[in-house]
Amino acid sequence: MQTKKICILGLDDYAMLTGDPSFGITGGESVQHVLLAKAWRDLGLDVSLIVHDHGQPRVTMVDGIRAIAAFPKTGGIFALRFLHPRMTGVWRAMQEADADIYYQSPAAPWAGVAAAFAKMHGRQFILRIASDSDCRRGEQPMPYQRDRWMFDYGVKNASLIAAQTEQQRGLLNRNYGVNSEILNIAVEAPKFSAAREKDIDVLWVGNFRRVKRPDLAIELAKRLPQYRFGLVGGKVPGGEGYFAELSEEGRKIPNLIMTGGLPYAAASEWFDRARLHVNTSDYEGFPNTFLQAWIRGVPVASFFDPDKLIERRGLGRRCADVDSMCAAIDELLRDPVQLNGAGERAREFANRQYAAREIAQRYLELLDPRGKELLCHRA
DSSP, X not given: OOOOEEEEEOTTOHHHHHTOGGGOOOOHHHHHHHHHHHHHHHTTOEEXXXXXXSSSOSEEEETTEEEEEEEESSOSXXXXXXXXXXXXXXXXXXXXXXXXXXXXXXXXXXXXXXXXXXXXXXXXXXXXXOBGGGGSTTOSXXXXXXXXXXXXXXXXXXXXXXXXXXXXXXXXXXHHOOOOEEXXXXXXXXXXXXXXXXXXXXXXXXXOOGGGOHHHHHHHHHHOTTSOEEEEOOOOTTOHHHHHHHHHHHTTOTTEEEEEOOOXXXXXHHXXXXXXXXXXXXXXXXXXXXXXXXXXXXXXXXSOOGGGHHHHHTXXXXXXXXXXXXXXXXXXXXXXXXHHHHHHHHHHHHHHHOBHHHHHHHHXXXXXXXXXXXXXXXX
């Protein structure tokens, strides 16, 4: 039997795959794509990633994973570039990958392209839901109605839809009439086994998108001058003014460190230094930062609580507003017994539920009950 092939459509993944931040910012989806790609590689699959063309060779091998360049991020005639070079570039890259399984996230028109390609060639297509907004028809954050229609086609024609929470499963069923399976996201174990100095009391990590509300993290630092805050994250295309405005405000706060954008590995090290992680987003799917914190025994205070995990399992605090988050931060940091207890529960939970290898294998088993057997008979 030939080795099974899987291809991840992750145009922004090259920076995460190579560890080189000059190729762009690394978001949560790119983290997940690369962690899964490495896990599938370790399970013996032939793995490809379809990425933007940054000037690298059309096909490159990085850590045993094939990166196929589809099209440049910029360029092309405005009115025509979605068809060429973008759609034609992605279609050609999928042909070159010649995979048995195609995987795509987050919500984007590429879901429809991948679904159509898989259907035409008798392949399988996995759509992973990245955020609750992906599940609400017509509300996905895409600039054109065309893109939402194409995403809808992908939802309706996926071989497997991977949701992150029961909330997302319910939304998909109500809004699209489709079934989905809950599959956890993956976390990478910390590379430092020795205890690090906890010199950051409160850590916020994320790209400076308005929906993630970094302004509220700055407000928390103002209200709690007795604690040292770290804000790790950089600007996103189109958000340069927002980032500059908040950076200027942040420089005036003596108990706040703002790092700007960092590569994934460098950003991860800040979790080793933190006592508590906060999330201030208006909405989320299941934040990678939760797992980066929990795997290191760092509790989370958040407005968003996927399937009430934080509350049910005692992994930190769910907060209703800035006032209640200030109170939760102060209470936890003043009580080392309570803080450390939540941290140990978080570490145990993340280690037990979010190992990349088991999640990667679960995808294969859901697509084919013979998933384990196929892995055992690879060429």
